[in-house]
Amino acid sequence: MLKIFNTYTREKEEFKSIQPNQVNMYVCGPTVYNYIHIGNGRSIVAFDTVRRYLEYIGYNVKFVSNFTDVDDKMIKEAARENITVPEVADKFIKAFYEDIDELNVQRATVNPRATDNIPEIINFVKVLIDKGYAYESDGDVFYRARKFKNYGKLSDMDIDQLVQGASEHIGEAEFDKKQDPIDFALWKKAKPGEINWDSPWGKGRPGWHIECSVMSTKYLGNNFDIHGGGQDLEFPHHENEIAQSEAETGEKFVNYWMHNGFVTVENNEKMSKSLGNFVTVHDLVKTTDPQVIRFFLSSTHYRRPLEYSKANLQKAADNLDKIKTAYNNLSFRLDDANGQKDATIDEQIAKIVEEFKTAMNDDFNVQNGLTTIFELVSLANNYSSQDSVNKENAEAILTAISDLSGILGVTFDDKKELSDEIQSMVDQRDQARADKDFATSDELRDKLKEMGVILEDTPQGTRWHLND
Incomplete structure (x- = not known):
């Protein structure tokens, strides 16, 4: 039974989708004025x-995940x-997809x-005005939050x-x-030279x-199942979404609210563009394996803070x-798999998979889920070291x-083919070892390592994998 921590109630709740076997999910996307950090x-x-x-x-x-493609930051970046x-x-949308x-x-x-x-935004605002939840003021339209x-x-x-927080963050003119x-603003009056659209309240743009x-x-x-985003969006963004949506539709907006923890840097400081302490994904993938970045980001429980550091990346x-x-290594053994099937292997796998599901059903607890994945890793290592293995096992x-690692975004290449040049070097090294020419063998091993090919000498023969 899947349970999700619902920010709205601050409790773990049994997840029940509105439609059987269907989940409708919305996650707030980026404001596309810069690369994502x-x-x-x-x-x-x-x-x-998730x-x-x-x-x-x-x-x-x-x-569904949106792009905010017009706001003050967008206008400043365009200028x-x-x-x-x-x-x-x-x-930056193109860069987002690449990243x-x-x-x-x-x-x-x-x-x-x-x-x-x-057009849909303008119509939405009209309904809120008609219902008394919003009002026009000199070309701007505001939502009556207290209502x-x-x-x-x-x-x-x-x-x-x-009230205190709002008073500290608005200028005299807006006040x-x-x-x-x-x-809060639903529609903003356009300043001279700004991008704008016609509306019943004059030229402007959405809040x-x-x-x-x-x-x-x-x-x-x-009304849909899940709405997600970072903790920094709880207020005011998601608070305002609830107010305006439920006022417009007359229905409950979202059943489960989920918020992920911050990424922190030195001194437990939140990483953000406004603080200037951010590292973009666009830059980091140039120096770090993207799979490592993904694994780093996905291997801590989503609600916990995550400290970014070189040590944690390593x-x-x-x-x-x-x-x-x-x-x-186990994939390599498929080529000589001719042993008898071990029925206990299936039982061990089934037990581990159930442990993984138990962990993930507890509000997507990936840390406990990873523990079970490493149980599979131990099983794989023990089985691949046996003199004979069964292909089905x-x-x-x-x-x-x-399957389980894939939920965290890990991918595998089942059978990577070495180029003719590398295969030739592997064969030469095997021959050098057979001839007890260990100097040549070590030299070839080092060259292969420089090319990203890692060799493992085992009783069953030379195994290899690429150091991605």
């Missing part, structure tokens, strides 16, 4: 892992580069853009806290336009929060190498490792 990547990977596990246990997942806002968006592909993140079912949904009775429940904040400091309400309900319905690389080496172990 590791903190963004953590959220993307966390919810890709999605993969849901699919593993039999759900069809409709996964800095002397290009248009859509050109900035196109540049998530490197991290082996599955593409969303739909990646809607705010600017493709302007929504549960405002602050998601972020567990009371109105006095919200004068609002009826209440905690009211940040409204786009997610519009696009999530457009593609998933008024730890992830070492653990990933243990999994891949065990897999590749070996394939069952390999399948289990692939």
